[in-house]
Amino acid sequence: MAPPTSTTQPQASASDAIPAAEPAISLTGVVKAFRSGTETVRAVDGVDLEIGRGEFFSLLGPSGCGKTTTMRMIAGFEDPTEGVVRLDGRDVTGVSANHRDVNMVFQSYALFPHMSVADNVAFGLRRRKVPKAEITRRVGRMLDLVELGHRAKHRPTQLSGGQQQRVALARALVNEPSALLLDEPLGALDLKLRQSMQIELKRIQREVGITFVYVTHDQGEALTMSDRIAVMNNGLVEQLGTPTEIYDRPATRFVADFIGTSNLLRGVVSAASGGLWKVEVADGATVLAAELPDEVTTGSHIHLTVRPEKVNIGTEEPEGQVSRLPGTVTETVYTGAATHYQVDVGDGDEVTVYQQNASGSALVAERGERVWLSWPPHHSYALPS
Amino acid sequence: MNNRKTTPYALVLPAWVWLALFFVVPIGGMLSLSLTTGNVVTGFQQTFEVGNYATAVSSYWEQILRSLFYGGCATLVCIAVGYPVAYWIAFRGGENKSTYLLLILLPFFVSFVLRTISWRFFLSDNGMLLGTLKDIGLLPEGLTVLNSAPAVILGLAYNFVPFMILPIYAVLERMDPHMVEAAHDLYSDRIRAFTKVILPVSLPGVFAGVLMTFIPTSADYVNASVLGGAYNTMVGNVIRTEYLVNNDYPIAASITFVLMGLLLIGIFSYARALGTEKVMEVHA
Numbered sequence: 001m002a003p004p005t006s007t008t009q010p011q012a013s014a015s016d017a018i019p020a021a022e023p024a025i026s027l028t029g030v031v032k033a034f035r036s037g038t039e040t041v042r043a044v045d046g047v048d049l050e051i052g053r054g055e056f057f058s059l060l061g062p063s064g065c066g067k068t069t070t071m072r073m074i075a076g077f078e079d080p081t082e083g084v085v086r087l088d089g090r091d092v093t094g095v096s097a098n099h100r101d102v103n104m105v106f107q108s109y110a111l112f113p114h115m116s117v118a119d120n121v122a123f124g125l126r127r128r129k130v131p132k133a134e135i136t137r138r139v140g141r142m143l144d145l146v147e148l149g150h151r152a153k154h155r156p157t158q159l160s161g162g163q164q165q166r167v168a169l170a171r172a173l174v175n176e177p178s179a180l181l182l183d184e185p186l187g188a189l190d191l192k193l194r195q196s197m198q199i200e201l202k203r204i205q206r207e208v209g210i211t212f213v214y215v216t217h218d219q220g221e222a223l224t225m226s227d228r229i230a231v232m233n234n235g236l237v238e239q240l241g242t243p244t245e246i247y248d249r250p251a252t253r254f255v256a257d258f259i260g261t262s263n264l265l266r267g268v269v270s271a272a273s274g275g276l277w278k279v280e281v282a283d284g285a286t287v288l289a290a291e292l293p294d295e296v297t298t299g300s301h302i303h304l305t306v307r308p309e310k311v312n313i314g315t316e317e318p319e320g321q322v323s324r325l326p327g328t329v330t331e332t333v334y335t336g337a338a339t340h341y342q343v344d345v346g347d348g349d350e351v352t353v354y355q356q357n358a359s360g361s362a363l364v365a366e367r368g369e370r371v372w373l374s375w376p377p378h379h380s381y382a383l384p385s
Numbered sequence: 386m387n388n389r390k391t392t393p394y395a396l397v398l399p400a401w402v403w404l405a406l407f408f409v410v411p412i413g414g415m416l417s418l419s420l421t422t423g424n425v426v427t428g429f430q431q432t433f434e435v436g437n438y439a440t441a442v443s444s445y446w447e448q449i450l451r452s453l454f455y456g457g458c459a460t461l462v463c464i465a466v467g468y469p470v471a472y473w474i475a476f477r478g479g480e481n482k483s484t485y486l487l488l489i490l491l492p493f494f495v496s497f498v499l500r501t502i503s504w505r506f507f508l509s510d511n512g513m514l515l516g517t518l519k520d521i522g523l524l525p526e527g528l529t530v531l532n533s534a535p536a537v538i539l540g541l542a543y544n545f546v547p548f549m550i551l552p553i554y555a556v557l558e559r560m561d562p563h564m565v566e567a568a569h570d571l572y573s574d575r576i577r578a579f580t581k582v583i584l585p586v587s588l589p590g591v592f593a594g595v596l597m598t599f600i601p602t603s604a605d606y607v608n609a610s611v612l613g614g615a616y617n618t619m620v621g622n623v624i625r626t627e628y629l630v631n632n633d634y635p636i637a638a639s640i641t642f643v644l645m646g647l648l649l650i651g652i653f654s655y656a657r658a659l660g661t662e663k664v665m666e667v668h669a
Contacts, residue, residue, distance in 0.1 A: 077566055097569040104570045110563035114585045123581075124571035175571070 022089045023050040024179050024211040025074055025102075030083035032069050032235075043069040044080075045235030051179070051213060056205055058214045058222040061232035062258065067215045070232070071181050074213065076100045088178055098127075103172035107184040109164045111156035117167050118143065118152040124175040142174040145204060162193045169204070179211040186221065198224050219259045223247060231255050250305065253383050262305045263351045264383075269300045276321070276377050279304060283346035287323040288377035296382065303383045309354040310379040313341055313364050318374040325373040327351065329365045339363065343373060419638035429634060441639040445623050449643065452620040453651075455534065456603030459541035460549075463598045464591065466542065467549035471590075472583075474550075475557035486554070489547050497544065501611045504540050505531065508612070532614025540608035545601060549594035556590030557583070592659060600648055620644050 032044040044066040051057045059067035072078040073085055076097035085093050092100055103124065112120050118139055125135045143149045146166035148159075156164055165185060172180055185201075186194045202225050205212050216222050222229050223243040231239045231246060231254075239251040250256035256264070267281040269292065277289045279302065287304060296302060306323075318324055330350070331342035339361070341353040351373055355364060365371045419437055421429040442449070474485045492500055506512050508530045511519070518524040530536050564586070568578035606621025613619075620640060627637040 075566075075570060077569075097566070098572045098574055102570075104567070106563040106567060108561050108563050110561055110567040112564065112567075112582055112586070114588075123568075127572040127577060171567075171571070 022053075023086075024053045024055070024088060025049070025051040025213065026086040026089075027070070027074070028084045028086070030070070030073060030080045030085065032066070032073060032078060033081045042235050044073070046083075047232075047235075047237055049230060049237065049240070051211060054209050054211055056202070056212045056214065056225055056227045058216060058226040058229045059232055060216055060219060060222040060229050060258075061238075062217055065232040066235040067217075067232045068183060071104075071183055071213060071215050074179070075102060075104050075181050101177050102179045102181055103175050103177040104181040104183065105168045105172050105185045107187050109156075109168040109188075111164060111167055111171070113155065113157055116153050116155060117148060117159070120156060120167055121171045121174050123171060128175070138174055142170045145173075145207065146170045161189055162197065165189065165197065166200075169201075173204070173208060173210065176208075177210065179213055182212060182214045184216055185214075186216075186218075194221070201225060223259070231258065233258075247307075249381060250383065253303065256305050256383060261308050261352055263308060263311070265304045265306070265345075265349060265351070266347075267302060267304055269296055269298050269302060271298060274321070279380070281325070281345070282349045283326075285325050285345070287325065287380055288321065289323075289380040289382060290378040292382045304380050305383060306351075306375055306379050306381070308340070308352040309338075309356075311351065311353045311373050311375045313343070313353045313355055314372050314374070315365055315369070317372050322374040322376055323380060325351070327371060327373060329367050329369050329371055332363055332365075332367060334361065341365070341371075343371060345373070415638045415641060418634055419642055421635050423635075425632040425634070434635070437635045437639040438643065441636050441643055444636075445620065445640060448618055448620045448623045449640075449647070451617070452603045452644070453647065455538055455541060455609075455617075455619060456599050456605075458538045459545065459602040460595055460599045462538065462542035463546045463549035463594065467546050467594065468553055468591070470546075471550045471553035471557055475554050475560075482558075486551075489550055493547070498607055498611070501540055501544065501607050504536075504543065504612055508536055508539070531612060532617070534613070534617055536612040537608050537617050537619070540612045541602040541605060544605075544608065545598045548597035548601070552593035552597065553587060553590040556587045560586060588659070592656075595655070596652060599651075603648065604644060 027047050027049045030044055030047045031042060033040050033042045035041075047066070047070055049070075059070055061067045069078060073080050074087075076092070076095060076099075079094055083093075084091055087101060112123065115123070121139045121142055122135050125138060130138075139152075140149065143152055146169055148163060148166055148170065151159060151163065151167075156167060159167065165188075168185070182201075186197050189197060198221060201212075214222070214225065223246070226243055228240065228242055229246050230237045233254050239246055239255045241249075241251075246255065247259055250259060250262070253264075256262040265279075265281045265287065267279040267287065269277060270280045270286065271278045275290075277292050277296075279287045279289055281287050281304070289304060292302065312318070317326075325345050327343040327345040329341055330344050331340075333340040336357075338354045338356050341355065341364070343351045343353060345351050353373060417431060418429070420431065420433045420435065422432045422434045422437075423429040470489070474482055474489075478485050507514055509515065510529055510531070515524060515528065515530060519526055519528070560583070564582060565578055568582040569575075573581060603619075604621050606619055606625050609617055609619040609622050624637050624640050624644075627633045627640065
């Protein structure tokens with residue numbers, strides 16, 4: 001709901017990648033229950049998803065949230081307890097993995113150690129009885145795509161982790177599946193390699209145009225690569241949206257906490273004026289919010305979030321239509337590109353601020369100094385309580 | 386002297402002493418014994434008599450060949466029985482894997498000879514197995530299994546099958562289950578996943594199992610003497626007789642080295658045939 005005297009604020013753009021008429025993958029009411037001893041654990045607890053053709057779609061969540069189980073049901077390694085899995089509109093629930101037109105890249109790579117790189121990549125084509133000449137051609141082209149043509153005759157064990165990763169990718173992609181499933185494929189790589197592989201994966205996905213479903217617990221990875229993200233927790237999808245929607249407009253407190261760093265402020269809605277809500281937070285300071293959920297009225301207790309990089313820190317009281325919050329610096333952390341400040345804003349609430357070191361690395365304020373925090377009203381975002 | 390240079394040698398020393406005492410010295414003693422002449426009354430003189438080997442081979446080539454044949458057959462039976470068992474424990478054993486392994490090892494708590502003798506009762510003409518099968522008419526009345534080659538081979542396979550199961554199990558156990566899933570994901574049915582991925586990857590385990598069953602079964606003499614009767618003697622029985630009954634130590638020692646030489650040649654050609662890379666490679 002917009003404030004009473006409404007001024008339009010820029011909305012996070014709605015999904016650019018709206019699923020095509022016939023989604024590549026669709027899950028309807030999918031449940032997976034595992035029996036462990038006498039208990040039944042619902043690893044996936046009713047998931048509905050539609051993944052569009054050519055989309056880079058991420059399932060993001062902490063370990064045990066059900067993201068891998070969801071992917072394994074798409075691959076055919078697990079049968080759903082309830083619900084329907086469709087690939088290209090065809091119901092494949094109960095169809096075994098070897099009869100599904102999707103291929104998987106495993107976190108452990110799961111390369112065949114007794115075969116050369118080229119034989120690994122050719123494995124799927126051989127099982128499908130593709131003519132020999134075509135296998136040679138497609139394997140060669142695929143190895144070139146992942147820049148491993150010169151390693152075709154090597155054994156996987158002779159390759160580095162990053163190279164093995166690319167063999168696993170080639171082995172799956174060469175079959176030109178209707179969707180490629182990737183289960184934390186970069187999890188075993190070190191940071192530098194992981195970052196370059198993220199760009200590499202994105203490039204390959206653009207070139208082949210195949211639907212990618214990507215399971216990860218790394219929010220940075222998901223935000224960097226995905227067209228859309230489903231954030232999962234406790235076997236449920238908490239939020240489904242583009243990276244910007246997920247980051248700027250977290251639908252739940254879990255999403256706000258899980259994606260990036262969020263500052264959480266408790267407050268009471270006090271008034272609306274000039275198209276903006278006023279929210280009284282700790283120590284009687286007032287914060288402005290451009291938009292609040294529909295059920296909110298004056299007097300409602302709400303939780304507001306604001307991202308650390310959206311907050312400005314200074315020693316003088318800021319002017320204009322901004323949220324203003326006084327506080328005391330309790331910690332400064334220099335990280336090179338930015339400096340992080342912890343600011344005590346009273347009532348035990350702390351706000352984290354990331355300040356880009358654009359004009360030198362001098363501190364805005366030392367530990368113990370009084371400072372003013374400010375941010376534009378549309379960066380205050382209320383979480384449903 | 387630089388301390389750092391000598392430390393590694395000092396640390397290896399106990400192993401070298403152990404090897405020397407319990408391997409080099411006895412083998413050397415046996416070798417020199419095989420090249421002597423004489424008898425137990427007048428004593429044996431070191432004459433470097435190579436003729437002992439010719440005598441040994443010409444007198445006992447039949448038993449030597451039979452030993453290799455029995456050992457080979459027993460090893461094949463061990464693969465046929467052991468692989469499925471190892472596969473089942475590794476992939477279907479669930480939480481009870483260690484219990485199943487204990488059951489495999491349980492017979493070792495009973496003496497080897499006693500276990501073999503129990504097969505005499507099991508395989509006797511009207512015993513537990515044959516008697517029952519004859520009673521219900523599945524086998525002809527006059528059939529005898531004891532004191533035959535199959536009885537010896539069955540006994541050998543029974544006694545040594547754990548040595549086949551354990552190395553195969555060890556390889557299958559640490560195989561990445563995702564590798565099997567990857568095979569299914571790449572359009573393999575269960576049979577293809579087995580023949581194209583599981584079996585080739587587990588070959589080092591089979592290789593180890595073959596060594597650990599073929600070598601002791603070919604050299605065994607207990608099974609042949611308990612289950613084989615007079616006409617199915619193996620080279621182990623010959624060595625025992627020459628040594629303990631005829632007291633012809635040089636001949637006993639010569640046959641021992643002939644057997645050892647044949648086994649070594651066998652092992653190396655086997656390793657070469659399979660490809661040492663394939664066999665020696667340890668899969669992570």
